[in-house]
Each structure stands twice: as structure tokens, then as C-alpha cells.
Amino acid sequence: MRYPPLPKELFIESRARLSKKLPPKAAVFLHANDIYPTNADGTMNFVQNSDLFYLCGVDQEETVLVLFPSALDEKMRVMLFIRETSETIAIWEGEKLTKEQASVRSGIPITSVHWLSDFEPIYRHVMCQARQAYLNSNEHARATVDIETRDRRFIHRCQREFPLHHYERLAPLMHDLRSVKSAREITVLKKAIAITEQGFHRLLHFVKPGVMEYEVEAELIHEWIRNGAQGHAFSPIIANGKNACVLHYLDNKSRCLDGSLLLLDFGARYANYNADLTRTIPVNGRYTTRQRAIYDAVLRVQRGARKLLKPGVFLKSYQEKVGLIMQEELLKLGLLKSDAVKKQDKTKPLYKKYFMHGTSHHLGLDVHDVGDISRKLEPGMVFTIEPGIYIREEGIGIRLENDVLITKSGALDLMASIPIEAEEIEALMAKKK
Ligand code: GLY
Ligand code: MN
Ligand code: MN
Numbered sequence: 342m343r344y345p346p347l348p349k350e351l352f353i354e355s356r357a358r359l360s361k362k363l364p365p366k367a368a369v370f371l372h373a374n375d376i377y378p379t380n381a382d383g384t385m386n387f388v389q390n391s392d393l394f395y396l397c398g399v400d401q402e403e404t405v406l407v408l409f410p411s412a413l414d415e416k417m418r419v420m421l422f423i424r425e426t427s428e429t430i431a432i433w434e435g436e437k438l439t440k441e442q443a444s445v446r447s448g449i450p451i452t453s454v455h456w457l458s459d460f461e462p463i464y465r466h467v468m469c470q471a472r473q474a475y476l477n478s479n480e481h482a483r484a485t486v487d488i489e490t491r492d493r494r495f496i497h498r499c500q501r502e503f504p505l506h507h508y509e510r511l512a513p514l515m516h517d518l519r520s521v522k523s524a525r526e527i528t529v530l531k532k533a534i535a536i537t538e539q540g541f542h543r544l545l546h547f548v549k550p551g552v553m554e555y556e557v558e559a560e561l562i563h564e565w566i567r568n569g570a571q572g573h574a575f576s577p578i579i580a581n582g583k584n585a586c587v588l589h590y591l592d593n594k595s596r597c598l599d600g601s602l603l604l605l606d607f608g609a610r611y612a613n614y615n616a617d618l619t620r621t622i623p624v625n626g627r628y629t630t631r632q633r634a635i636y637d638a639v640l641r642v643q644r645g646a647r648k649l650l651k652p653g654v655f656l657k658s659y660q661e662k663v664g665l666i667m668q669e670e671l672l673k674l675g676l677l678k679s680d681a682v683k684k685q686d687k688t689k690p691l692y693k694k695y696f697m698h699g700t701s702h703h704l705g706l707d708v709h710d711v712g713d714i715s716r717k718l719e720p721g722m723v724f725t726i727e728p729g730i731y732i733r734e735e736g737i738g739i740r741l742e743n744d745v746l747i748t749k750s751g752a753l754d755l756m757a758s759i760p761i762e763a764e765e766i767e768a769l770m771a772k773k774k
Contacts, residue, residue, distance in 0.1 A: 344612040349448035351525040360410040366472035369408040372491035391706035397447040425456040473507040480512035520712030521721040533611040540564040550599035554579040574615035577607035585738025586731040619742030626770035638670035642728040650752040
């Protein structure tokens with residue numbers, strides 16, 4: 342773990358919020374993610390389960406968290422199970438958490454921190470006392486999970502060993518909680534955003550005609566690692582010219598050409614929290630008249646969208662209103678004709694030819710963070726705002742993405758200091774050459 346431990350109060354508060362949502366005699370079980378195999382004896386880097394991290398701050402494999410708030414024995418109300426280290430593990434993998442360290446990090450009393458080998462009898466005890474068990478699963482609407490996670494294996498085990506128990510889904514509760522960020526979480530997110538901002542300035546200095554997209558990507562990872570970030574929040578999209586019209590372009594293998602644009606969608610991951618930024622810059626430092634017209638249109642849509650994103654709003658109606666703003670801009674650019682727009686099928690608006698993705702998603706411990714999209718917006722939610730115009734026939738794709746915090750008075754731009762005006766970007770690129 343590269344970052345200094347987060348304040349334990351963040352996790353104490355998260356557990357308290359979850360406990361309040363539970364009925365009497367409910368027990369909750371959460372497991373770490375697996376370390377996923379690749380080939381031969383290779384593995385992917387460990388990525389902690391976001392729900393488990395949110396509730397205890399432990400960034401170590403094989404961790405189990407049990408909440409049983411109505412347990413008679415105070416020591417059983419919250420329990421953490423961690424992997425016991427050994428001389429061999431110390432030699433091959435290095436330091437693992439001691440019980441004391443896990444207790445300090447999570448805010449769970451040391452008397453309730455156990456080695457994983459103690460899990461079996463305690464699990465039986467809790468299951469026999471609990472009226473219902475809340476078990477975790479990945480219920481992100483767009484997830485495709487073909488593998489058996491530790492949580493999934495545990496669900497099957499519980500069902501096999503306690504077939505008459507009543508089981509509940511933990512995921513909807515976690516989505517509810519995680520979609521409204523605490524002040525402490527916002528502080529961590531701001532750190533991820535600050536590192537991301539540094540990455541962008543580095544790129545303004547670096548990009549020039551002839552560089553390869555992957556060289557640009559390499560600049561970012563350098564900036565993340567030297568600043569204590571874990572790495573990319575997601576595979577960055579470094580897309581020159583027509584590549585920017587491929588929404589999930591990840592190859593990053595082309596040469597950046599003079600006179601073209603470079604779409605940069607990237608972010609740092611710090612202490613498991615993610616930033617998500619998109620800027621579109623001119624490779625040679627100057628936007629052409631056409632590029633600039635489209636750029637300014639996207640910027641106006643982003644600003645218009647920000648005004649709409651406030652407490653009480655539903656994401657669906659917000660998306661429809663943003664679509665109307667985009668439609669206006671596309672009419673002004675001559676990409677849509679008013680006759681055709683008047684006759685359009687409202688369920689398939691014509692603007693979608695040029696702006697075919699959603700405008701906003703929750704952001705936090707996951708880049709496309711969990712949250713009930715049918716819930717009204719509330720203070721504490723964090724969203725991206727990322728309109729784009731993609732004109733395949735011209736080989737131009739422009740997207741601008743900022744992260745905002747919903748407050749009582751509207752959307753606060755957490756990326757307000759990151760240059761976005763075309764002139765500012767041109768001036769910075771000129772200065773740094
Ligand atoms: N970078 C992924 C997204 O913007 O949603
Ligand atoms: Mn993005
Ligand atoms: Mn995004």
C-alpha cells in the first residue's frame with residue numbers, strides 16, 4: 342500500500358451507516374476479491390473489493406468482514422478476519438498486516454480482529470444466532486461476471502450449509518450508501534483529482550506532432566506512480582484523430598499527427614478512489630477553426646449540463662435535457678437539419694448519431710460507481726459530466742469530462758482548476774514548448 346492509511350473514522354462511519362439500515366438480528370458477510378490468475382503461475386495485481394474496503398479500509402487479500410450489530414456479545418458486533426502471516430510469506434511476499442495494524446486501520450477493536458483460521462467456528466456461531474444473512478454480490482447493471490468470486494462461493498456455501506436460513510441481497514444497501522459520499526471520502530477523491538491534474542499538465546508539455554499515443558500513456562503512469570497513486574483508474578484512452586470516434590479505444594498505438602486532435606480520457610487511482618478526466622487537445626498546440634467550433638459546442642453542453650445537475654433531479658430527465666442542449670449545438674454546427682429534427686422519432690433522437698453515450702455516471706471507489714439510477718440526486722453524490730461530439734466522416738471526436746460534487750446549491754466542479762478553455766490550453770501548450 343503506497344498511500345498513508347486513510348482516517349479510520351471514514352470506515353467507522355460507513356459501518357455505522359450500514360448498521361442503521363439493517364433489521365434486528367441481521368448478519369452481514371463480505372469477502373475480499375480473489376487474486377486472479379493469468380497464465381502459468383502469473384497473477385493480476387490485487388484489486389480489493391470496493392464494498393469491503395468501504396467498510397473496513399483493509400487492502401489485503403483473503404480478508405473477511407462480519408457485521409452482526411445486534412449480537413449480545415459486543416466483540417461479535419463487528420469482526421475482521423485477516424490472513425495470518427508466516428516466515429515464508431514474509432520472505433516471498435513481504436509484510437502483511439498484523440492484528441494491531443488492521444485494528445488501527447479499520448477502527449475495529451483489536452479483540453474483534455482474528456486470523457482467518459478462526460473464521461469457521463465464529464461463522465457457525467453467527468449463522469446460528471442470526472435471523473437473516475446479508476450476502477454480497479456484484480449488481481452493477483453493466484457488469485458481466487463470468488467467474489465465481491469469493492463472495493459468490495460463500496453464498497453457495499451458506500445455502501448448502503444453512504438451507505433454511507433467510508438470505509438478503511447486500512448490494513442494494515451498499516449502492517445506496519456508496520452513492521452518497523462522506524466528507525472524508527471527498528477529501529480522498531480530491532487527492533486523486535489533484536494528481537490527475539498534474540498528469541494533464543505533464544501531457545500539455547509533452548504532446549507534439551509525431552509522438553505515439555502509447556508514449557503519452559507512459560507519461561501518465563510515470564506521473565501517477567511518482568505521486569503515490571496506485572496507477573490508472575482505468576485503461577486510459579489516448580486517441581488521435583479518428584481513433585477518438587471509437588468510444589472505448591484502448592490500443593493507444595497510433596502516431597499523433599500535425600493538425601489533428603488528441604482525446605485524452607484518463608485518471609489516477611489513489612487510495613482506491615478514482616478520478617475521471619477527459620480533455621481534447623490540438624496535437625500541434627492550435628485548434629483549427631472547425632475543431633474550435635466543435636470544441637466550444639461540447640464545452641457549452643458541459644456547462645449547460647452542470648447547471649442541470651442538482652438535488653432533486655432524476656438522471657433520466659437530466660439526460661433528456663442534456664440531449665436537447667446537444668441537439669441545439671448540432672443544429673448550429675450544421676450537423677443536424679431542423680426539418681429532420683422536427684420530424685424525428687422522439688425515442689430515437691437524431692443527436693445520438695453524434696453523441697451516443699450517457700452524460701454522467703457516479704464516481705468513487707469504482708470509476709462507474711454503484712448507485713441506484715432511479716434515485717433523485719442528493720448532496721454528497723459525485724458524478725462525471727462528459728458530453729462529446731463524434732463525427733466519424735470528419736475523423737473528429739471531442740469529449741470533455743469533469744467530476745462534480747452535488748451540493749445543496751448545485752454541482753460543484755471538483756476539476757474547476759484543470760484547464761478547459763481552448764485559449765487556455767493553447768496558451769499552456771505554447772508556453773511549455
Ligand atoms: N473513462 C471512462 C468514462 O469516462 O466513463
Ligand atoms: Mn472518462
Ligand atoms: Mn467517465
